[in-house]
Amino acid sequence: MASPGGGKRKGKGAGLRRFYGPLLGWLDDRIGFSILGPLMKKKEVPIHKHSFWYYIGGMALFLFILQICTGILLLFYYRPSAEGAYESIQFLMAEVKFGWLIRSIHSWGANLMIFMAFVHLFSVMLLKAYRAPREITWMTGVGLLFVSMALGFTGYLLPWNELAFFATRVGTEIPGVFPVVGPFIRELGRGGADISGATLTRFYALHVSVLPALAFMLVALHVLLVQRHGMSVPPDIEAQGGPKRTIKFFPQFLLRDLVGWLAALALLAAAAAFLPAHLGVKADPFAPAPAGIKPEWYFMFMFQTLKYLPAHIAGIEGELLGVSAFGVLGMVLLFVPFLDRPKPGAKPGKLWTYLTYGALAYILLLTYLGYTASATA
Numbered sequence: 340m341a342s343p344g345g346g347k348r349k350g351k352g353a354g355l356r357r358f359y360g361p362l363l364g365w366l367d368d369r370i371g372f373s374i375l376g377p378l379m380k381k382k383e384v385p386i387h388k389h390s391f392w393y394y395i396g397g398m399a400l401f402l403f404i405l406q407i408c409t410g411i412l413l414l415f416y417y418r419p420s421a422e423g424a425y426e427s428i429q430f431l432m433a434e435v436k437f438g439w440l441i442r443s444i445h446s447w448g449a450n451l452m453i454f455m456a457f458v459h460l461f462s463v464m465l466l467k468a469y470r471a472p473r474e475i476t477w478m479t480g481v482g483l484l485f486v487s488m489a490l491g492f493t494g495y496l497l498p499w500n501e502l503a504f505f506a507t508r509v510g511t512e513i514p515g516v517f518p519v520v521g522p523f524i525r526e527l528g529r530g531g532a533d534i535s536g537a538t539l540t541r542f543y544a545l546h547v548s549v550l551p552a553l554a555f556m557l558v559a560l561h562v563l564l565v566q567r568h569g570m571s572v573p574p575d576i577e578a579q580g581g582p583k584r585t586i587k588f589f590p591q592f593l594l595r596d597l598v599g600w601l602a603a604l605a606l607l608a609a610a611a612a613f614l615p616a617h618l619g620v621k622a623d624p625f626a627p628a629p630a631g632i633k634p635e636w637y638f639m640f641m642f643q644t645l646k647y648l649p650a651h652i653a654g655i656e657g658e659l660l661g662v663s664a665f666g667v668l669g670m671v672l673l674f675v676p677f678l679d680r681p682k683p684g685a686k687p688g689k690l691w692t693y694l695t696y697g698a699l700a701y702i703l704l705l706t707y708l709g710y711t712a713s714a715t716a
């Protein structure tokens with residue numbers, strides 16, 4: 340390796356130096372990133388009838404990177420105060436070159452990333468990809484879904500428009516249903532008794548620093564674990580004696596992954612160009628709440644469930660029971676790999692597959708009702 344006298348070096352970077360020039364070789368002598376090469380070369384991806392689902396996680400990853408990039412660009416113009424937030428977005432949309440495009444991509448990208456995270460969750464759940472040794476891959480994934488939803492919730496308020504203001508008022512009301520600690524948590528989130536500039540400051544801090552840092556750490560661990568364990572083989576393919584064919588991760592799978600990334604980009608560009616994010620009217624805390632306040636679509640099934648619950652169930656407040664049930668279900672989701680454990684040697688059971696289809700049907704139905712039934716209510 341590096342000789343004190345400085346003569347010709349023959350480190351691991353020698354191969355790299357030959358192909359990509361002296362700079363990369365020099366860097367590799369010091370950083371040692373060429374150890375990743377053999378790892379990538381070794382990794383094989385199984386090809387079978389469910390292989391399509393392997394691309395969804397990659398698309399979510401691409402969208403995550405895009406959110407970070409577009410979010411940073413928005414920060415150059417955004418002002419996090421009740422007096423300046425709405426106007427700064429108005430300026431960005433009307434005056435800044437391509438400002439409307441960056442904002443629209445960030446707004447649609449958030450929705451698409453959460454959608455992809457849901458599709459990815461249901462696909463890995465149905466393919467039982469959470470089985471040993473991928474329990475922590477699954478748990479970091481659930482963490483990512485929750486953090487993505489929290490990013491969506493906090494980001495929604497930032498333009499400080501009427502719709503976001505009142506939806507956040509409804510959303511932050513929810514922890515208040517818990518006795519004793521509820522009002523404290525609600526006020527902690529809002530930074531006071533009601534939504535105000537203090538709430539905006541808090542949500543801004545969470546949205547641009549705390550949550551992205553957390554998401555970044557979770558993504559890094561998640562992707563590292565995927566590289567470490569490779570792609571799982573679903574039980575039905577395992578039962579047929581394993582996949583008939585595999586392809587190399589590098590470059591074959593990665594190139595196919597890039598097709599998925601391009602598809603996501605094309606979808607986003609079309610959505611941003613044809614349906615740019617709009618701003619609505621500025622929030623007025625003293626105005627009455629407009630009719631038909633709705634949360635973002637990914638909270639709709641929970642919102643709608645709470646609406647259907649009676650005021651009291653067995654003497655306990657219905658909403659309190661509903662919110663607690665969702666909390667318990669969130670924990671169940673986190674621990675699925677430990678709950679679905681067939682006896683050693685036994686075939687994987689069908690119970691969790693049925694539960695997954697049941698959950699999917701429930702989410703779709705309640706979301707549909709949220710957009711149709713409540714329109715007339």
Ligand code: HEM
Binds near residue numbers: 401571
């Ligand atoms: C923004 C969120 C997420 C990103 C960026 C992400 C990224 C990825 C990537 C790139 C892969 C490898 C390709 C693939 O199998 O699709 C992967 C695999 C995996 N992900 Fe995620 N993921 C996210 C959310 C989730 C969620 C919500 C779950 C489930 C709770 C999850 C569980 C898993 C599991 C178990 C694997 C291994 C799949 C296998 O080995 O077959 N991920 N993820």
